[in-house]
Amino acid sequence: xxxxxxxxxxxxxxxxxxxxxxxxxxxxxxxxxxxxxxxxxxxxxxxxxxxxxxxxxxxxxxxxxxxxxxxxxxxxxxxxxxxxxxxxxxxxxxxxxxxxxxxxxxxxxxxxxxxxxxxxxxxxxxxxxxxxxxxxxxxxxxxxxxxxxxxxxxxxxxxxxxxxxxxxxxxxxxxxxxxxxxxxxxxxxxxxxxxx
Numbered sequence: 001x002x003x004x005x006x007x008x009x010x011x012x013x014x015x016x017x018x019x020x021x022x023x024x025x026x027x028x029x030x031x032x033x034x035x036x037x038x039x040x041x042x043x044x045x046x047x048x049x050x051x052x053x054x055x056x057x058x059x060x061x062x063x064x065x066x067x068x069x070x071x072x073x074x075x076x077x078x079x080x081x082x083x084x085x086x087x088x089x090x091x092x093x094x095x096x097x098x099x100x101x102x103x104x105x106x107x108x109x110x111x112x113x114x115x116x117x118x119x120x121x122x123x124x125x126x127x128x129x130x131x132x133x134x135x136x137x138x139x140x141x142x143x144x145x146x147x148x149x150x151x152x153x154x155x156x157x158x159x160x161x162x163x164x165x166x167x168x169x170x171x172x173x174x175x176x177x178x179x180x181x182x183x184x185x186x187x188x189x190x191x192x193x194x195x196x
Contacts (some may be wrong), residue, residue, distance in 0.1 A: 023060040030064025033116040041144055045151030054148035058141055065136050071125025096123055097128050101135050108139025110177050
């Protein structure tokens with residue numbers, strides 16, 4: 001418990017630096033999806049409070065995702081970006097093009113989908129920037145609100161069985177949606193293969 005108190009003290013003493021670390025870490029996660037986004041957002045909410053943590057995470061992650069999209073869209077025809085055009089990205093491009101805004105919104109609202117692959121595929125597909133940004137802003141706001149709500153009251157979730165059950169149901173629902181969308185992506189690919 002002293003460790004957690006020490007972290008709170010550091011955040012209070014160096015609040016501007018702490019905000020920059022929280023913002024930068026979710027920004028970088030957009031480019032390096034190996035970083036644990038849910039853990040970073042939860043930590044931001046636990047350290048800064050629900051709404052400040054939500055805003056820090058949302059601004060950082062949304063900015064990073066939009067920068068990645070614009071970067072891929074700008075240099076998408078260059079040779080080294082061809083490495084990113086693998087089978088999974090090609091499937092994602094075709095699938096998201098067919099499904100449109102609704103799918104993009106769900107992809108960014110569900111933490112169990114590879115948002116980086118969706119972002120890269122949309123940049124390569126040259127999706128209209130305003131359509132992409134509106135889906136990212138709305139989808140990430142929904143996901144980060146839920147994660148920040150949990151992160152803000154972690155002790156309440158640990159000690160309250162009802163909150164734990166609610167968290168498990170939300171997590172299960174998000175996982176099922178992600179699984180269904182991944183299955184739909186695979187079915188779309190099989191359907192496309194049969195048509196060719």
